[in-house]
Amino acid sequence: MTFEYAPAPESLAIVSIAPSYGLFINGEFVYPTDGTTFKTINPATEEVLAEMSEANQSDVNAAVNAARRSYDRIWSVMSGRDRAKYLFRIARLLQERAREFAVLETLDNGKPIRESRDIDVPLAAAHFFYHAGWADKLDYAGLGPNPQALGVAGQIIPWNFPLLMLAWKIAPALACGNTVVLKPAETTSLTAMLFAEVCQQADLPPGVVNIITGAGDTGRMLVEHDGIDKIAFTGSTEVGKSIGRAIAGTNKRLTLELGGKAANIVFDDAPIDQAVEGIVDGIFFNQGHVCCAGSRLLLQESIAEETIAALKLRLQTLRLGDPLDKNTDIGAINSPEQLNKIHELIKSGDDEGAQRWTAPCDIPDKGWWCAPTVFTNVTQAHRIAREEIFGPVLSVLTFRTPDEAVEKANNTPFGLSAGIWTEKGSRILWMANQLRAGVIWANTFNRFDPTSPFGGFKESGFGREGGIQGLAAYLQAANDSADQARGTS
Amino acid sequence: MNDRVEVRKTYKLFIKGAFPRSESGRTYEVHDTDDKFLANAAKASRKDARDAVLAARAGFDGWSAATAYNRGQVLYRVAEVMEGRREQFIADVQAAEGSGDKKSARVVDAAIDRLVWYAGWADKYAQVVGNTNPVAGPYFNFTIPEPTGVVAAIAPQDSSLLGLVSVIAPIVVTGNAVIVVASTRRPIPAITLTEVLATSDVPPGVINVLTGDPAEIAPWLASHGDVNAIDLTGVTSAELAKKLEIEAAGTVKRVRPPAQPNWLANPDLGRLRSFVETKTVWHPLGA
Structure with missing residues (x-):
């Protein structure tokens, strides 16, 4: 099913940009x-x-x-x-x-x-x-x-x-x-x-x-x-x-x-539809140019297939294009340098044997763009599981037990953020305690507030x-x- | 005059709750302030430092997971056992620092009292430095302190016992594990302290004590990938401090700079806050 949207561009009239700035x-x-x-x-x-x-x-x-x-x-x-x-x-x-x-x-x-x-x-x-x-x-x-x-x-x-x-x-x-x-x-x-x-x-x-x-x-x-x-x-x-x-x-x-390489951890009792929204928000918000992005998705093995299928379906509805259009979900990559870096890491994912899926979307002729990309069959040794990509690229790994999830999540020199998706309260608090990261989002992701310390x-x-x-x-x-x-x- | 020949002690390192010699086989002479020979202390090597890091990492897991009440009791227990050895500590401090009876006793009493003070913080500091945050949205959000991990510390060179205790207590009370390099020229009170630690329910690896030359050992600790923070309090050379900071930057370690405070003065929470991380947890509210 595809939706057709009429363009809804925000007016430029409100800004005046000088030719040069001091x-x-x-x-x-x-x-x-x-x-x-x-x-x-x-x-x-x-x-x-x-x-x-x-x-x-x-x-x-x-x-x-x-x-x-x-x-x-x-x-x-x-x-x-x-x-x-x-x-x-x-x-x-x-x-x-x-x-x-x-x-x-x-x-x-x-x-x-x-x-x-x-x-x-x-x-x-x-x-x-x-x-x-x-x-x-x-x-x-x-x-x-x-x-x-x-x-x-x-x-x-x-x-x-x-x-x-x-x-x-x-x-x-x-x-x-x-x-x-x-x-x-x-x-x-x-x-x-x-x-x-x-x-x-x-x-x-x-x-x-x-x-x-x-x-x-x-x-x-x-x-x-x-x-x-x-x-x-x-x-x-x-x-x-x-x-x-x-x-x-x-x-x-x-x-x-x-930098960061946050784990977004989904347990088998999580509401999958809500979790998928959180996964999308975690890695595709701001084209993935987010230091706390949930760039490593850790799925409990028993729900991995179902979640990946639901995720791919959801990603097909994301709209990539004119950032000024009010319907746009994925904007432009900020610079060609950054785009090259993203492409280089995507290539490493291909070369190292991970399985790539790219959301089908039209890429505009001008500008710098990267379609939402999901890698499955990722191992912890892959560069795309270790290095910060800073782009709309998600690496999916799986786990069986909460202990294994903690071990994989913490297996990184980074420790900025992490996500937990489960209906079980005691597990949320136990996981929040075990994860070595400064910001823990449980059943949500990428929330910010001036009263809430970040780092x-x-x-x-x-x-x-x-x-x-x-x-x-x-x-x-x-x-x-x-x-x-x-x-x- | 007593004609009994005393039994002298071999002074060793304290790693993972045991007393190994330096793997390098090296020792160095320790003298009192009148230059009289006191002992041969172990001269720790790079390998000893790395063994201590391994021990500290292993110790950190259990110690950081222990209840705050338990950590507080263990530190209080250290103070209890020190009190029982008060006369030995006074003699050790006197020999090491050349201080008189009264001054030495005052320093030992202050060290014991400092441990008691920090022990009491174990189950309170999170209440003082943690809080909930009134975010503008339907979320419950709270912030808590957590231990940084493995901390390497260079103990003060002058204050051989009180300074040492004042450095390590705030590190371990919050759940960190420590590798401390004792005062180079005055290591004996630190070694006596390790005998107290070994009999005070401090889990193996939580506190590891090395003797030797910070200029030789500390760079390995500062660059070690499994050390999370470094306390340079006892570094007396600006050049060495700079070098250690440069090494520490390679793994984004937390660094507390050199300092020579008056150790008898009452501390604040500054040292304790130096080696905790701030964790913030969000959860949606909803029926």
Whole structure:
């Protein structure tokens, strides 16, 4: 059975994209001293959206200096109550301009408008609202009375949730009294620049938030800058490790939110239809560009065939195409580099003997796309069961007993998230206890909330974002300088 | 004068609840602060460090699954047995640190009291650092702390007993297993402590004590794939600390930096929080 849908595109009229963007330093948009630029491209059409500025060393210096000055003179001496009001303003502005942010995010990132509109942008606003309320209540953050800000935070975020990751970084940092220099990913800087405009509209004091665009080199300059007190990084495990090495021997504090290879575990008593929805949400949400994606499906042997059949049926109804279309489920892959990486791992699955099934769907002529892909007959030794693919590719393994499920689920250097599907309450709690991962979704998957701490065990990183635990990443106890431990806050 | 010839003790490592010599066969001389020979201590090697990691991983499974009440009782038991050996510890500390009777006694008493303090946290810290989260949706959501896993620690070089206890107690009380490298020049109080641990219901592998040179042993621990965190408290060389941090980054270990606090001061929860992970669980609400 096929459904026919009339196109339902979201209007572009709400956004205006400038031909070129500068850097946001000390409350103003400035162009880099040497004028180097790079292009940001709509991954669904391959059209150039705008020219972005690549920050060099002197721009990084200027941004860090602005953040330091504003920390010393304004933000660290301002009352928590007043810091809160700025954050509330930002939350409200994000809500007011939500549709504009959603459309811009979808244009620049390629994710379906349904997701940017219903998830990314509302959650970003909620993050500012939640943390705004903390700014004058930090005595209750669990670090003893009068906890102190760290100073200037250097923050580096990925391209999969550009605005949301910005909110996860900036909101707690500012609430705790730090100032920030943030570098968005080079392929998705536009919503960060729009956010800079929101900071201006909120009359946020100059230098509290600085946004510098650029690629890995700019990020490295930020990490290595002497004027930075804290690094917060979300991205690949490989880069996370190199940051750890780069700041060894310094007093910089670090939080890392890195890769994952989450197990989504379905027991034979789970309601299969609900579980299938959870499996789809787990791996095909945001084209699988999710560090906590449920990329390893562990099915109890007795229901494996039935579940895989139901899953394939469901995947045939997913709509891949124009991200701005409100009916679209699967958008574009953010960059050709990422698409190549996905293809390379898919090929390894073929080569290593796993059985591939690809959802039948029309791939648009332009842009970068990957149809939902499911591998069965996967063993734990296969690369597609061990490495993060960061794409719409699901690896299916089976198990017989709960013990075997735990063993397979934990058999990875990662530990970001895991899913459990069963009707049995005691099994949920036992599994949740056994799984070595920071976020456990039972009978649901990929749920996020500002009150709920997010972050990993093992090589998925350390430190938390969100919740009361997330505040520790941007605060130090008044009397314990050793609390500045790396990843041990 | 007593003409009886005393029976001297052989000082060894403490791995998996047993007292092996270093597999390398090496020892080094330990002197008191007047440079008088005290003993030959085992000089642990890379192989000993790796054996200790294996033991700690095996110990972690049972220890982290034990009830908090049980862990608290075991740590309290360590304090009880230490109290019975109070005079020996005072003599050991005195010889190691060159401190007077009173100071040595104060340090030993503080070490025992510190264990009691941490023992009491076993079944309380999750109530203090865990919580439910009021998410905006029909879900029940809670956050709990869990032990990080296997922790390698470099004990303070100066405070041979109180510093050592202050480092290992907050690591193990939450369910971690530890491999601790004792003070290089003052290892004897640590070795006496291992005799207490062996008779205090501490399961084998939960606390492993190595003696020797941190500069030689610690890099193997810092780079080991089955060590989850490293506590650099007793590292005195900035160069070594940096090297260990670089090694630790290769497996995204949690790192607690070097520190020389006043060990007699009352601690806060900082050390305990350093070696726990935060786990958050979601479940839908529905009739």
